[in-house]
Amino acid sequence: MSEVNTISEVRAKATLAKGAATLMNRLTTEQKNEALLAMADALLAERDSIIEANGRDLQRGRENGTNESLLDRLALNSARIEAIAEGLRQIVELPDPVGNLLESFERPNGLLVEMKRVPLGVIGMIYEARPNVTVDAAGLCLKTGNTVVLRGGSAALESNRRIVEVLRGAIADLAMPAEALQLIEDSNRASVDEMLKLNGLLDVVIPRGGASLIQNVVQNATVPVIETGAGICHTFVDESADVEMAANIAVNAKAQRPSVCNSMETLLIHRACAASHLPVIADRMRAAKVAIRGCDATRELLADAAPVTEQDYATEYNDYILNIRVVDSLDEALAHIAKFGTMHSECIVTENNSNAQQFLQDVDAAAVYHNASTRFTDGFEFGYGAEIGISTQKLHARGPMGLPALTSTKYTIKGNGQIRG
């Protein structure tokens, strides 16, 4: 017993996950799909006990004064559990990248070199109080032959604990080892900090949540990280933009779902069309209940615009608020985006193909649009199916991360006694 007590929960569970990695790597696609389908069935069969556990989380949340929007993200009901189970079934339908042969060549000395996709290994997921992420992340990681250590927000602990019990129970008699799925129940912040330093046990940590959660991971992890999410996205309305198209795209990018990372925070507009286009765009924004903050030139055209600050340009509102800045040129728009953008999604609305080409070439972001809303940066919209997140870093994966982003590669080399001369 004393030995058990000297190992933290985080290290103990990560060690179990790593121990299961070899078995996971041996599973066939059929075995992995069988497990995911059993999990989906079990979620539906056990929905009452999951809703009950979730009720305890909700009650604790209300007692702690959690706001309604967070409670809504936390809440599970029968329809939501059905949607979550359906998400697992959709992952089953996605092609399994593991084992794909990416390169194969014979060297002059007769060595046969092959490079294949393999699982990443052990994935650490750190996220907020959204129980659906528990199932999504488990499904995506396990489908790709990884094992996963989940550390969700403490406000969802009862829900997550019951969900993981159900998922593990569902595969008890199947080829997939239950140890491949681990949930950290220690709700102290220290358990997150410990995960971030587990080099040798975790192969990668993926944070999913708000800016402060992601920054904590990026700043403190020694394990490799895939940075996701933060989105200060711009739409640049160029001199030649069609006013109707510009208004449609801008309102969609801002107001169709302001809380997500691919929504727009700042509209840049060329001075030459500001007088003609801004009033039209502003009318549509007002109709969508968007509050406007503008530069001086904007405020001359829009009497109701509040003044915008540098800090506003650097803020991801995730809300019905929009900055507007009038610029003198495409270059000024590009400089603004380079300064304030988070390399997520950026758009130019223009009828000038040469300007469009320069924007697509010069903007350093995961997804750059010509005449379409930034809201399309999404795994489903790209046709990739469910995604583990949207990478805003340049290493390993960039943009919507489908299943291949959860894999690595391995060289195997077959010889008949070759040695190096």
Next chain:
Amino acid sequence: MSEVNTISEVRAKATLAKGAATLMNRLTTEQKNEALLAMADALLAERDSIIEANGRDLQRGRENGTNESLLDRLALNSARIEAIAEGLRQIVELPDPVGNLLESFERPNGLLVEMKRVPLGVIGMIYEARPNVTVDAAGLCLKTGNTVVLRGGSAALESNRRIVEVLRGAIADLAMPAEALQLIEDSNRASVDEMLKLNGLLDVVIPRGGASLIQNVVQNATVPVIETGAGICHTFVDESADVEMAANIAVNAKAQRPSVCNSMETLLIHRACAASHLPVIADRMRAAKVAIRGCDATRELLADAAPVTEQDYATEYNDYILNIRVVDSLDEALAHIAKFGTMHSECIVTENNSNAQQFLQDVDAAAVYHNASTRFTDGFEFGYGAEIGISTQKLHARGPMGLPALTSTKYTIKGNGQIRG
């Protein structure tokens, strides 16, 4: 003036490098190759002044009591400068991955989605006192349209300063901006620490050198890192191994060039063939001046073997020293490799294809060999040309890193007014 003094050299030069990134990204392959060829010519033309600067480094090194092997790595002469210039010419010959179209598809809503290779952006290189790395790294980074901030070992500062002057001078009248190549001259350790935290300016840091340099980067960087190098590699001689082949491969893996990361540190041998094979292998090792440390069973067979410790198994000797351990089974060999290996290069020598298949499948390493020396893990040996290093992590790149490892991707999406419903 006061303003200049408040910005550190590291931040100032990284800012210049980032400022040059857009221009670099616009260069054609021809423009990049023209610059590299001009650099190669200039290195030859200016070899005297480079050798002179190198002489000052060598003199300082001797005065500081630097050992001969480090002095040898630091030393430049006419032949070595010719080899370095030739390395640049070889990089010119490599295909440029930037701009390659990796995906292209039209969505049902008419959006045209393309994913192309783009430069990573700004690469930080941290390395030791080897002036050849200055040129290699510059060549590989610039060929792929990146800008680069070099921080070499302080013992090579005079050499590196002169080399970078020559390289920048060579492109003064060409399309490639000289600001794309930056050398940190501050030889305090603090300048390395500062680079590791330059999120937003550096897109990646690549350490190249010994284990302590790499671990410092991995442990302290908040910028994404590509971990390279450390290699505790094994050769497992299975029950059915051909004794001649096993001896050839083992001696090559250990003694052909012990100082490099893909050389072998520990030989594992199946108990069933230990008595027949070990004496043959040991004779060959002795002839190659390799000192042997062995487990108890090894020492029963080899009277001159010193005892091996757990710490020995965890050590990258980079020297003419070999651990030998007798194991009872393939599984025991796999467990040893999982415990002590650094996921670099591993080999099984066997005539049993089923065992070979299991080894290739289960060993979690960048390169796994059947019947060939681990010494082949190398960009040139794989036919990729010059490499920036050998990645031992699973994210982004694994194994020998050719030019594609120095790129990221970008989505561009072309529409005609699409918005999300």
